Amino acid sequence: MRIAHYLNQFFGGIGAEEHAGVGLEFRDGAVGPGKLLEQLLGDGAEVVLTIVCGDNFAVEHQADVTAAALAKVRDTIADLFVAGPCFDAGRYGMAAGALCSAVQAQLGIPAVTAMSEENPGVDLYRETLHIIDSGTSTLKMRDVLARVASLGKKLAAKQTIGLPHEEGYLPRGLLRDQLGKQTAATRLVNMLLAKVRGEEFASEMSPTAFAPVPMPAAVKDMTKAKVMLITDGGLVPRGNPDRIEGTAATRWGAYNIEGRDDLRSEDYEVSHGGYDTRFVQDDPDRLVPLDALREMERSGIIGKLHDEFLSTCGRSNPLSNTRRLGREMAEKIKRDGVDAVILTST
Amino acid sequence: MQITSALPIAKMVGSNRVVLGTGIVHVTGDAKLPANDEKELRRKLVRQALDALQSSEKR
Secondary structure, eight states: OEEEEEEETTTTTSOSGGGTTOOOEEEESOOTHHHHHHHHHOTTOEEEEEEEEOHHHHHHTHHHHHHHHHHHHHHHTOSEEEEOOOTTOHHHHHHHHHHHHHIIIIIOOOEEEEEOTTOHHHHHHTTTSEEEEOOSOGGGHHHHHHHHHHHHHHHHTTOOOOOHHHHTBOOOOOOOOOOOSSOHHHHHHHHHHHHHTTOOOOOSSOOOOOOOOOOOOOOSOGGGOEEEEEESBOEEETTOTTOOOSSSOOOOEEEEOTTOSSOOGGGEEEOOSSSOTHHHHHOGGGTSOHHHHHHHHHTTSSSEEOSEEEEOBOSSOOHHHHHHHHHHHHHHHHHTTOOEEEEEEO | OEEESOHHHHHHHTOSSEEEOSOTTOTTOOTTSOHHHHHHHHHHHHHHHHHHHTOOSOO
């Protein structure tokens, strides 16, 4: 088996943080953790290419680095692409995730990486990739690489991949059909009995975990601040020009409210299949409180109300999608120089 | 900041500044109130929202 392996400047042996700016390098053969990986894979497995890049360089030039690495991996004719382990190194994780996902999607070569649960690369790539849970301690390098090797072999051989806890990768948030031996009712009662008896049981539903969101700084002077209104309640101009879906929306819109003191029923409609929209339809200010904010703009309580409000529909939407919508909105908010946002959620 | 009537969801996702709205079907209104009272309620909610934005305390 031929393996291409990605390492950052530290594990690639160039140096620590002061070398995070070094550019992309290609080396023949295994380097650092790659040597151990070869051993653990056994069966004549060979790391034929090691790609090394500084963490800062990789993140700052992600598109170029990915393109150059892809071309090199394509020429190498690898059976498996491995990146890391990255542990809790965030930039390393983001670069590893970007490369693995590009190699997998564009070259059709299976890829595996390893990170700790808190690594931002996990949030970005967990659905696309198999990411071995590395924990945060580099002392566990050998154990982590053993799991990378075992999963990598299966991926390369196109074998069936077991559940996250069986293979050691982080849950991907994907649902897979499976034939059960017992009905849901029986499983549920068994679980309940186990709980009552104080025995161990495993729920079949895992609650979604949300990483803490850092609190943005308070607005210092509201009388100078530009305030924007956003809603996930699906208020759109009549005719729904952006065709925002009333469930699992893939889009959001920005709608001009310049010079308006009030949102009138005849100008708007609601694209949201999750609540009784008649009250908002009768008076859209019940969802997007433009009238009250316009008064406060006039009386100088706020500096300015932004000329557009943003809207999407927040109903039954996969997190990967809502995160993208949020990121896109955040980019616009920054671009438009907005200081504060009021988001109304149904 | 977020005005919402689905407080458990706001808490679950980790919203830092939350003001409780007046119902899922009219977050910043109340169809049961006369128009003037409803508008006054909306002003109050928006003032609370602006207060939250100017505060460093999680709420």
